[in-house]
Amino acid sequence: MGKAVCLISGGMDSCVAAAEADHYGLELAFFHANYGQRTEYRELLAFHKIADHYGVRQRLIADLTVLAEIGGSALTDPGQPLPEGQLVRDEVPTSYVPFRNGLILAAAAAWAEVVSAQYLYAGAVEVDGSGYPDCRRCFFDAFQKAVEEGTRAETRIEIRTPLLEMRKSQVVTRGLALQAPLEHTWSCYRTSDQACGRCDSCLVRLRGFEEAGHQDPVPYQQPQRATAV
Numbered sequence: 001m002g003k004a005v006c007l008i009s010g011g012m013d014s015c016v017a018a019a020e021a022d023h024y025g026l027e028l029a030f031f032h033a034n035y036g037q038r039t040e041y042r043e044l045l046a047f048h049k050i051a052d053h054y055g056v057r058q059r060l061i062a063d064l065t066v067l068a069e070i071g072g073s074a075l076t077d078p079g080q081p082l083p084e085g086q087l088v089r090d091e092v093p094t095s096y097v098p099f100r101n102g103l104i105l106a107a108a109a110a111w112a113e114v115v116s117a118q119y120l121y122a123g124a125v126e127v128d129g130s131g132y133p134d135c136r137r138c139f140f141d142a143f144q145k146a147v148e149e150g151t152r153a154e155t156r157i158e159i160r161t162p163l164l165e166m167r168k169s170q171v172v173t174r175g176l177a178l179q180a181p182l183e184h185t186w187s188c189y190r191t192s193d194q195a196c197g198r199c200d201s202c203l204v205r206l207r208g209f210e211e212a213g214h215q216d217p218v219p220y221q222q223p224q225r226a227t228a229v
Contacts, residue, residue: 001025001026001027002026002027002117002118002119003026003027003028003029003115003116003117003118003119004021004026004027004028004029004117004118004119004120004121004160005029005030005031005108005111005112005115005117005119005120005121006018006021006028006029006030006031006120006121007031007032007104007105007108007120007121007122007123008030008031008032008047008050008051009032009033009043009047009123010032010042010043010044010045010046010047010050010185010186011043011046011123011185011186011187011201012123012171012172012175012182012185012187012205012208013123013124013125013163013171014122014123015050015123015175015180015181015182015184015185016123016163016171016174016175016178016180016182017121017122017123017160017161017162017163018030018050018054018121018123018180019174019175019178019179019180020121020160020162020163020174020178021119021121021160022054022178023178026119028054028056028058029056029058029059029060029111029112029115029117030047030050030051030054030056030058030059030060031059031060031062031104031107031108031111032044032047032059032060032061032062033061033062033064033103033104033107034061034062034063034064034065035064035065035066035067035068035076035097035100035103036065036067036068036069036076037068037075037076037097037189038075038076038078038082038189038190039186039188039189039190039191039192041192042186042188042192043186044061045186046184046185046186047059047061049181049184050181050184050185053181053184058115060111062104062107062108064103064104064107066103067097067098067100067103070098072097072098073094073095073096073097073098074094074095075095075097075189076097080094082094082095082189082190082199083095084198084199085198085199085200085201085202085203085204087203087204087207091131092131092132092133093130093131093200095130095189095199095200095201096130096131096132096133099134100134101122101124101132101134101135101139102134102139102143105120105122105143105147105159108120109147109150109151109157112157113151113152113155113157117157118156118157118158119157119158119159119160120147120157120158120159120160121160121161121162122140122159122160122161123161123163124140124161124163124164125163125164125166125168125171126164126165127164127165127166127167128166128167128168128169128171128204128208129204130200130201130204135164137161137164137165140159140161140164143159144158144159147159167208167211168204168205168207168208168211169207169208169209169210169211169212170212171208172208172209172211172212172214173212176212176214182216182217182218183217183218185218186218187201187202187205187218188201188202189201189202190202191221194219194220194221195218195219195220195221196220196221197220197221202220206220
């Protein structure tokens with residue numbers, strides 16, 4: 001038994017990662033970051049719904065709107081158009097928020113030390129993700145070292161990324177097996193009422209459900225076969 005600080009964006013991956021922590025009987029504390037993203041309100045709503053599902057009382061919502069002030073991302077800059085999604089790309093997409101996971105992990109690690117948590121759970125996906133550089137195994141390995149060097153000698157915090165090497169269909173299957181509340185999650189980059197079905201995040205999520213042979217429980221503006229895009 002121990003305590004896990006779970007990074008909960010409100011999306012499916014972070015929800016399933018939290019379900020893994022719950023599966024191991026860990027006490028859950030939920031961390032969420034508002035950083036000026038387009039769907040900030042909707043993601044925060046999803047965060048609270050997921051936390052309510054697991055009965056999480058310890059919740060921290062961090063103000064990281066400095067990321068919007070820094071700019072450089074179509075997710076935080078309303079003047080920068082969000083491109084149509086692509087399932088196959090070679091370059092880092094404009095939806096990448098520079099070093100977002102670095103700032104979020106740093107804040108969450110600080111909180112984990114204060115609340116005496118032994119684990120940090122992150123729902124990052126490298127194999128079937130959007131190609132963000134801060135979602136790679138090497139990044140989390142390096143950050144683990146930073147946490148070890150930058151905290152008290154007696155502090156022991158292990159970063160766990162249980163989904164990192166999964167395809168999205170495997171994330172869906174695992175989430176359903178763990179009875180994670182996928183219906184409460186929100187992945188769309190563009191809209192907050194009905195998912196657009198066209199951005200990178202929607203397309204990868206739709207493909208995951210399609211390949212897993214299940215219907216996505218969230219509503220879409222333009223439902224489509226992701227594998228056909």
